[in-house]
Amino acid sequence: MKNPNTLNSKKGFTLVELLVVIAIIAVLAAAGFAGGTAAMNKARKVTAQASATSVQTAIEQFYAEYSALPDVEEQTDTSEGELLNILAGLEGTGNNIQNDRKIRFLSLKESKNGKRDGVVYSANGSSIDSLLDPWGQPFYVVLDTDYDDQIRVTPQGSSAVTLNGRRAAVYSLGVESVGEAKPSTLVKTW
Numbered sequence: 001m002k003n004p005n006t007l008n009s010k011k012g013f014t015l016v017e018l019l020v021v022i023a024i025i026a027v028l029a030a031a032g033f034a035g036g037t038a039a040m041n042k043a044r045k046v047t048a049q050a051s052a053t054s055v056q057t058a059i060e061q062f063y064a065e066y067s068a069l070p071d072v073e074e075q076t077d078t079s080e081g082e083l084l085n086i087l088a089g090l091e092g093t094g095n096n097i098q099n100d101r102k103i104r105f106l107s108l109k110e111s112k113n114g115k116r117d118g119v120v121y122s123a124n125g126s127s128i129d130s131l132l133d134p135w136g137q138p139f140y141v142v143l144d145t146d147y148d149d150q151i152r153v154t155p156q157g158s159s160a161v162t163l164n165g166r167r168a169a170v171y172s173l174g175v176e177s178v179g180e181a182k183p184s185t186l187v188k189t190w
Contacts, residue, residue, distance in 0.1 A: 044117075044133075044134035044135065044174075045174060045187050047117060047134050048133045048134055048135075048139075048172045048174065048187040049187050049189075051108055051118075051131065051133065051139065051172075052139055052170040052171060052172060052187060052188065052189050053170075053189055054106060054107075054108055055078070055084075055087070055106065055131070055139060055141065055168075055170045056168050056169070056170045056189045057105075058087040058105035058106035059087065059105075059141075059143070059167065059168040059170075060167060060168065061105045062086070062087060062099070062103075062105050063167055065101075065103060065105075066098070066099075069143050069144065069145065069147075069167060069168070070083055070086045070087065070098055070099075070143070071096070071098055072086070072143070073143075073145075074142065074143055074145040074146075075140070075141070075142050075143075076140075076141050076143075077138040077139065077140045077141065078130055078131035078132070078138040078139045078140075078141065079130045079132075079138035080129075080130065081122075081127060081128040081129050081130055081131075083141060084106065084119070084128040084130075084131055085127050085128050086098050086099050087099070087105045087106035088104055088105070088106045088107070088128055089101075089102040089103050089104045089105070090126065090127050090128060092127065108131065111132060115132070115136050116132050116133070116134055116135065116136035117132060117133065117134040117136075118131070118132065119131050120132065133172040133173075133174075133187070135172070135173070135174065135175055135176045136176060137172065137173055137175070137176070137178070139170055139171065139172050140155065140170070140171050140172070140173075141168060141169070141170050142168065142169045142170075143167065143168050144166065144167045144168065149164060149165050149166070149167075150162060150163070150164050150165075150166075151163045151166050151167075151168070151169050153169050153171070153190075155171055155173070155181065155183075155186055155188070156173060156178050156181045157173070157178075157180075157181030157182050157183065157185075158181070158182070158183045158186060159183075161190070163190050166190070168189075169188070169189055169190050170188070170189045171186055171187060171188040171189065171190075172186070172187040172188075173185060173186065173187075174186055174187045
């Protein structure tokens, strides 16, 4: 005959067994979180690279069409929409229209919240206010405005680089704050 106390003692988990299972789950969750963070950062870099390349390609197409670069400052960023509006064919009216054929060289996705990752349009949607990277910072654009096929780029947190045979260079700092920028965080088109 079976002892009823023996049957009851085999049911359930002991406190030690339960704590071991919880510890294992915690270790696996921490490892998964670290891997997830790295994957998210990699996805942000890929998105930023695609946007930077699109801007550079649009500048090259503009040059091929008009035999000149957009008439903006040699070093600019995309927090102001002048360059973007020229490339997107959204310039207003006036005497200094550079893309008079209204060719859309640049077409990027719209930012979902207006604070990061995409084009931010004006309130009425008729022009571009800015282009932000996935970290909420503008992209930086350097143009060969003297047409000598040489650009000097000095990204924040990095040393200067001279690029030969280029008309434009576009980069993102790859971080949420300018002070955090390092050479390893840059997302660049060169």
